[in-house]
């Protein structure tokens with residue numbers, strides 16, 4: 001049986017970032033994935049992911065996203081690939097609702113520069129948007145778009161070193177724990193590793209069922225629309241920032257400019273319960289009708305439905321991440337960092353996971369992401 005210092009199970013956003021950092025350690029590393037990442041069956045596909053700094057969910061994410069920005073930049077330099085497009089970002093809501101007020105609170109805590117826009121100022125500056133009279137926005141200049149497939153590919157390409165074995169299309173079916181090593185059984189082999197990082201996304205509970213992680217997988221649909229007026233430049237990246245829009249209290253949708261396939265929009269956290277293996281990947285007519293109505297009410301243009309994709313959120317009850325050691329075995333490290341907002345942080349989380357596995361000082365305090373916390377819905 002082949003022996004490794006550290007194994008990474010799942011090479012999506014988190015696992016590929018961990019692999020990239022671990023590859024530099026010189027240790028013997030095994031990276032396993034049930035598919036061949038980047039792929040479109042998990043949580044990291046669909047063309048684009050928002051990165052932003054004035055974090056409405058909680059100010060604790062600001063130092064983490066700052067580390068993530070620096071690491072994405074480093075990855076761009078090392079890989080020579082374009083991974084990020086700065087578009088600016090609009091956080092839109094009623095002044096007292098969480099998207100604007102939470103983002104403004106994070107900006108105040110960490111001195112993040114932003115422009116305050118009332119509804120007229122939003123319309124004047126970004127002419128495709130149609131905000132109602134009570135809507136205001138925080139505009140942050142450095143927000144933008146990460147290209148998830150390119151990020152994962154760059155991390156895995158840079159992981160290909162003599163000390164690293166990348167095994168794809170191989171599903172982990174069992175982990176057997178012993179004091180000196182963990183035996184990893186897959187659909188085609190068995191391996192031993194001293195440490196294991198479990199970053200299996202929406203499948204994570206199947207890999208470590210004994211931990212009983214409090215997770216719920218939700219089906220999420222992404223939609224692309226194009227303007228009927230082909231010469232309409234208002235949806236192009238230079239005129240249309242990424243946005244998150246709380247159109248009524250606790251109802252959010254978000255979107256991206258046209259990167260060639262149309263404007264992408266999606267509803268945040270309204271998906272139905274699903275499992276990674278049985279999820280319905282077909283998008284219904286009714287779903288298209290609903291999102292088309294939302295688009296019509298919020299943009300000053302006839303938008304035409306073009307395509308859609310199904311993806312999965314893996315949610316904790318409080319929508320914060322889980323980054324911790326297995327409760328009964330410190331040699332198993334768990335990263336379930338989704339809840340629909342994990343991608344932007346994955347460069348930094350991968351580094352933290354590698355530090356945990358290498359028993360180094362952590363570059364970020366994971367206290368708030370521990371398993372033992374009270375996970376009350378926010």
Ligand SMILES: Cc1cc2nc3c(=O)[nH]c(=O)nc-3n(C[C@H](O)[C@H](O)[C@H](O)COP(=O)(O)OP(=O)(O)OC[C@H]3O[C@@H](n4cnc5c(N)ncnc54)[C@H](O)[C@@H]3O)c2cc1C
Nearest residue numbers: 010012013014034042043050172201203311338342343344
């Ligand atoms: C529609 C949608 C929109 C989003 N928008 C944003 C956004 O704008 N900004 C943002 O920051 N975040 C966003 N997120 C969240 C972010 O994309 C996820 O948090 C992140 O991609 C999850 O990464 P992961 O590594 O946990 O999972 P994945 O990338 O899915 O990786 C898990 C990997 O584990 C592998 N695997 C599973 N089981 C096994 C097994 N038994 N053996 C071997 N391999 C296995 C899978 O094949 C997969 O490759 C969004 C998510 C979705 C679904």
